[in-house]
Amino acid sequence: MLSTPLGPGAELCPLEPWQAEELAAFTDRARDHLSPWLPWAHDVTDTESARGFLQRYADRQAADSGRILGIRLDGALVGGTIFRVFSAAQGSCEIGAWLSPEAQGRGLVTRAAGAMIEWAVEARGLARVEWLVSPANAPSIAVARRLGMTHEGTLRSVFGMSGTRHDLEVWAVLAEEWRKGNAPHPHE
Numbered sequence: 808m809l810s811t812p813l814g815p816g817a818e819l820c821p822l823e824p825w826q827a828e829e830l831a832a833f834t835d836r837a838r839d840h841l842s843p844w845l846p847w848a849h850d851v852t853d854t855e856s857a858r859g860f861l862q863r864y865a866d867r868q869a870a871d872s873g874r875i876l877g878i879r880l881d882g883a884l885v886g887g888t889i890f891r892v893f894s895a896a897q898g899s900c901e902i903g904a905w906l907s908p909e910a911q912g913r914g915l916v917t918r919a920a921g922a923m924i925e926w927a928v929e930a931r932g933l934a935r936v937e938w939l940v941s942p943a944n945a946p947s948i949a950v951a952r953r954l955g956m957t958h959e960g961t962l963r964s965v966f967g968m969s970g971t972r973h974d975l976e977v978w979a980v981l982a983e984e985w986r987k988g989n990a991p992h993p994h995e
């Protein structure tokens with residue numbers, strides 16, 4: 808119900824505050840895998856903090872300034888995607904994504920992010936979709952490449968996490984490039 812298919816048994820679905828307990832359990836299981844890259848994986852430590860995180864995205868969705876979605880495989884929550892930034896006024900947005908270790912290697916995030924880009928570009932008329940990633944995060948950089956994005960530059964020492972300053976590469980695809988590519992490039 809209310810979902811976008813991502814292939815056999817897989818779907819992209821709403822993820823809402825009432826599902827906080829499930830997100831907290833998922834984050835506990837996947838924390839070691841997620842926390843090197845995702846600041847929120849440090850903050851979501853129990854059902855209450857998961858509910859707060861989901862409520863912030865529910866509020867952003869109501870304000871049309873962000874959105875969170877879950878990725879399910881055979882019904883189980885195995886990952887998610889966010890519009891961390893979404894501005895219809897500026898015509899741009901930023902997507903983020905994650906998977907549990909065992910759900911990797913099937914193209915789930917490439918397809919989920921592709922569905923989000925398609926929606927942002929075609930349904931919402933946005934001109935630009937960004938993907939911000941640590942230079943050390945090779946699997947995530949590979950997703951940006953598969954989506955046909957361009958590495959535009961690197962923001963140096965842009966945020967602190969676990970006592971260390973981190974760089975972020977800015978990858979992006981413009982609406983006309985997305986339309987020309989017409990779909991993710993699965994194996995580039």
Ligand SMILES: CC(C)(COP(=O)(O)OP(=O)(O)OC[C@H]1O[C@@H](n2cnc3c(N)ncnc32)[C@H](O)[C@@H]1OP(=O)(O)O)[C@@H](O)C(=O)NCCC(=O)NCCS
Nearest residue numbers: 844904905906911912913914915916917939940946947993
């Ligand atoms: C980043 C992350 C989401 C990438 O996961 P992933 O499974 O590699 O990405 P995809 O879902 O796009 O799948 C691509 C993989 O599936 C394979 N694949 C299989 N069928 C595919 C298909 N139809 N289309 C695309 N890829 C497919 C690809 O070959 C690739 O595997 P490979 O790296 O072994 O070559 C994951 O590593 C993760 O959650 N990391 C921790 C959190 C994180 O870093 N998030 C991003 C922060 S910027």
